[in-house]
């Protein structure tokens with residue numbers, strides 16, 4: 113298995129994904145066996161945005177595999193603060209490390225990084241776009257809890273608009289038979305069109321809800337998300353949205369006995385602390401499973417990677433930039449303009465925002 117980058121979990125085939133899920137279970141039960149698997153290898157964790165779980169679970173995973181880590185968790189302490197471009201940082205770091213893990217506030221940053229890296233790049237979250245290794249963690253958790261990934265009614269609650277974890281999760285689980293989705297949010301934080309259009313194209317059933325109480329009885333899995341202060345243009349808009357959906361014991365009492373409650377964490381107030389002791393609450397286990405999922409991914413990517421060389425950067429497909437203000441191409445001006453045609457629409461290859469061609 114040669115995976116040069118993991119920007120979007122759908123870059124993995126179903127077989128590759130299942131291999132990683134199953135290996136993570138083996139690692140969980142026999143972790144000592146893997147303690148030297150990455151001996152002599154270095155991982156660079158480049159976090160342009162804060163993180164607890166993703167950063168430290170990647171670092172723990174690499175250390176448990178016998179590898180070493182370098183990187184920064186605050187770009188202000190690196191030469192990014194002097195104006196260094198993403199391209200230059202990546203080019204240099206990919207000479208130092210054997211694998212790069214990057215989190216960035218702008219959408220498409222991990223894909224942009226992969227264009228200039230000599231070693232494999234993993235997207236650890238790019239703005240409100242995607243978070244594939246969180247999804248890997250989520251499906252590993254669902255697999256451990258349910259032993260299958262199909263025929264589930266999956267509720268996603270909170271910020272559907274900016275929630276990169278839900279975007280990645282829906283994409284992944286929508287390719288398994290019989291799954292249907294209920295999106296529980298305010299109208300302002302509704303799922304982006306590019307996700308719902310994809311579901312429609314795949315023939316996947318989904319519905320919208322504005323009531324957690326009304327929707328919870330039908331769910332097999334509930335994925336709660338945080339209203340992310342950092343994604344709102346103003347404090348007033350954030351204040352209007354926060355605290356609308358809170359999972360507490362009263363609402364959980366309406367749910368199935370075998371509901372699986374997940375949350376990528378961190379939580380603020382969207383799950384009451386009283387829920388933590390309910391056996392249906394799996395979010396702390398989920399965070400721990402993230403280590404095994406990432407150990408499994410690192411093994412597959414490092415062992416499968418051939419010699420280090422710079423990739424060929426594609427030429428611009430069009431002579432204009434993506435109009436999404438949160439796209440990485442807005443700030444990193446040297447990036448080629450890359451769009452794919454989908455019917456009448458152009459899809460930005462970095463952030464996946466769509467535009468109608470005139």
Ligand code: CP
Pocket residue numbers: 162163164165166167237246376377378
């Ligand atoms: N789930 C997740 O991405 O958490 P962190 O922001 O703490 O990495």
